[in-house]
Structures are given as C-alpha cells and as structure tokens.
Amino acid sequence: MLVFGTEMELITFIFVLFECLIFFFQFIYYLFRPQDKKRLFYLILLFLLLIYNFGANLFPDERIPLPIILQNIIAYSSGFLMAAYIPYYFYKVYDLKKLRFLAYYGTLLFIVAPFVLFFIIGYSLDGDLDNASQRGLFIPMLYGGYFVYAIFKEVYKKLKENVNSENIINAVIVCCAVLPWSILPVIVYMDCSQTIEVLVCNSGFCIMTIIFIRQSIKESKAEYKLLQEMNKGQIKQEERYELNCKLYNLTARETGIVKLIDKGLKYKSIAEELFISERTVSKHVQNIFIKVGVSNKVELIKKLNE
Incomplete structure (x- = not known):
C-alpha cells in the first residue's frame, strides 16, 4: 500500500514517523548535554537512516522534475552514505579499536569508491542501472560480510577479558544489531521488495536503539547516584576528581x-610518559576540552576538581 500517491509504502511511512519522533526528543536532550558524543553519533545515524528511507523509497518518480538517472543516483547514494557511516559508528560508540581501519580506509575503498566508479561515473555514462547495481553492490556486499566477522571477533575478545552476565547481554545485542545492516547490500543486490528492505534496515536500527536507551538509562542511574553522594559529601577529593572524569565521559586514556596535566607536565613530557606522539596528546587534549566544555588547561583542572 502506497501513501500520498508516492512510491513509499505504508510500513516505510510508519517507520519514518516513529524515527522522526525519536530524533526530535533525542535532539532536544542533546542540546542540554552537548558533551554527550555517543548521543551525537546516534543522532547522525538516525538522520542518515531517515534520508535513506526517503531517498531509497521516493525515487525514482517520473512526476519529480529531475532526470531519472539523477534520481536513481540520489536513491542509491542515501544507502551508500548510511553504509559508510555504520563502521565508524560501531568503532566510536563501542570503542572497538581494531575497527579503525575499516571505519576510515575500508569505508573509502570498499563503499565510497565502488559507488563513485559504478554509479556516479558508470551509470551516468551508459544509463544501465542493472549493470551498475550488480557491479557496484558486489564489493560492499563482501565488505559487509567481513565487517560482521571483524565485529564478532572484537566483541568476543572484549567478552573474554571480562565475562559477566551484563557483558554477555551487551555482546549478544551488538551482534544482533550488526547483522541486519550487513545483509542489507545483499537484499538490495538481489532486488528484493521495498517491504523486505525496509524491515531489514530498520530492524537493525531498532536493536541499536534498544542498546542506546539501555546504556543511557544505566549511565543516568550511575550519574544520579554519583550526584547524591557528592551532595552528601561522602566522596573524597581524589575520588571526586576520578568521578568527574567519568561524568564527562572521558576515556581511560x-x-x-x-x-599528567594536573601534575604540571607539558605535552612533550606527557607523550614520553605514555609512549605516544606529541601530536596525539594535543588531539586528545582538544577532545577533552570539548567534552568538559572548557578552553584551556587551567579551566579544565578547576572544573574537574569542583
């Protein structure tokens, strides 16, 4: 069943309404806490999903005053754009360091490059969409399979380091979330119906939303408990400093x-202490400033000691 005389089916429209509602409330919440980078990554993912649901399901339409070739390129670009962001999302949000290559270079080589080569250039020249789809989706399809393997391997490694019921649940949910995204290129490659494509794509997002909300609730409870203890004066100064770092979502690094900054060390000395480059230290410090909402080291130390 199509809605409003477009090519969009009813189930797609329902998902779009639901996701627009989620985006609105999550964006309002982010405005109050701009240091929450995980929420920002989630909002970007949701925004790209909305673009995909619109672009892939509204185009092509002969009533739209755009060339059909351009409409098809726009439709496919929305899917490739979302596919390019997903490895980066998992790398950042779940702190899976081994996915760095896949998140940056793998995306460029195996998603962006095939799209540019086969859709923007090839399809624009010969107008053969079937040929562009068969060739342009084959490499991302293989890449999706390897990405699933890399995710499973990294999650299993983290699970072995600390086996408990909470980590087991998180590992299972993460693996369930990545599967629908990984098989999406296969669905598009096989030219399945819009209903199947939408269900597969949005089911992955729904699972990731469950993960995100679950983590947010857990962090909010911990933060509330922390604030209560701080107000009661039950936390020593050094503990308060540590907990403030957690409050602003600072990583262990x-x-x-x-x-080390608090001890008065310069960037060069910090780099030598941690066996990293001075440039890396500077990059970490800039990220810290953004998270804590300060502009220099004096403000940073003062705020974390409050």
Missing part, C-alpha cells in the same frame, strides 16, 4: 592525560 583521556583521564590519564588529565592527571
């Missing part, structure tokens, strides 16, 4: 750098 960033917390270590802050402690």
Whole structure:
C-alpha cells in the first residue's frame, strides 16, 4: 500500500514517523548535554537512516522534475552514505579499536569508491542501472560480510577479558544489531521488495536503539547516584576528581592525560610518559576540552576538581 500517491509504502511511512519522533526528543536532550558524543553519533545515524528511507523509497518518480538517472543516483547514494557511516559508528560508540581501519580506509575503498566508479561515473555514462547495481553492490556486499566477522571477533575478545552476565547481554545485542545492516547490500543486490528492505534496515536500527536507551538509562542511574553522594559529601577529593572524569565521559586514556596535566607536565613530557606522539596528546587534549566544555588547561583542572 502506497501513501500520498508516492512510491513509499505504508510500513516505510510508519517507520519514518516513529524515527522522526525519536530524533526530535533525542535532539532536544542533546542540546542540554552537548558533551554527550555517543548521543551525537546516534543522532547522525538516525538522520542518515531517515534520508535513506526517503531517498531509497521516493525515487525514482517520473512526476519529480529531475532526470531519472539523477534520481536513481540520489536513491542509491542515501544507502551508500548510511553504509559508510555504520563502521565508524560501531568503532566510536563501542570503542572497538581494531575497527579503525575499516571505519576510515575500508569505508573509502570498499563503499565510497565502488559507488563513485559504478554509479556516479558508470551509470551516468551508459544509463544501465542493472549493470551498475550488480557491479557496484558486489564489493560492499563482501565488505559487509567481513565487517560482521571483524565485529564478532572484537566483541568476543572484549567478552573474554571480562565475562559477566551484563557483558554477555551487551555482546549478544551488538551482534544482533550488526547483522541486519550487513545483509542489507545483499537484499538490495538481489532486488528484493521495498517491504523486505525496509524491515531489514530498520530492524537493525531498532536493536541499536534498544542498546542506546539501555546504556543511557544505566549511565543516568550511575550519574544520579554519583550526584547524591557528592551532595552528601561522602566522596573524597581524589575520588571526586576520578568521578568527574567519568561524568564527562572521558576515556581511560583521556583521564590519564588529565592527571599528567594536573601534575604540571607539558605535552612533550606527557607523550614520553605514555609512549605516544606529541601530536596525539594535543588531539586528545582538544577532545577533552570539548567534552568538559572548557578552553584551556587551567579551566579544565578547576572544573574537574569542583
């Protein structure tokens, strides 16, 4: 069943309405806490999903005053754009360091390059969409399979380091979330119906939303408990410093750098202490400033000691 005389089916329209509602409330929440980078990554993912649901399901339409070739390129670009962002999302949000290559270079080589080569250039020249789809989706399809393998391997490695019920649940949910995204190129490659494509794509997002909300609730409870203890004066100064670092979502590396800054060490000395480059230290410090909402080291130390 199509809606409003467009090529969009009813189930797609329902998902779009639901996701627009989620985006609105999450964006309002982010405005109050701009240091929450995980929420920002989630909002970007949701925005790209909305673009995909519109672009892939409204185009092509002969009633739209755009060339059909351009409409098809726009439709496919929305899917490739979202596919290019997903490895980066998992790399950043779940702190899977081994996915760095896939998140940056793998995306350019195996998603962006095939799209430019086969759709923007090839399809524009010969107008053969079937040929562009068969060739342009084959490499991303293989890449999606390898990405699933890399995710499973990294999640299993993290799970082995600390086996408990909470980590087992998180590992299972993450693996369930990545599967629908990985098989999406296969669905498009096989030219399945819009209903199947939408269900597969949006089911992955729904699982990731469950993960995100679950983590947000857990962090909010911990933060509330922390604030209560702070107000009661039950936390020593050094503990307060550590907890403030957690409150601003500083990573273990960033917390270590802050402690060295607090001791008066320069960037060069910090780099030597941590066996990293001075440029890397500077990059970490800039990220810390953004998270804490300060512009210099004096403000940073003062705020974390409050």
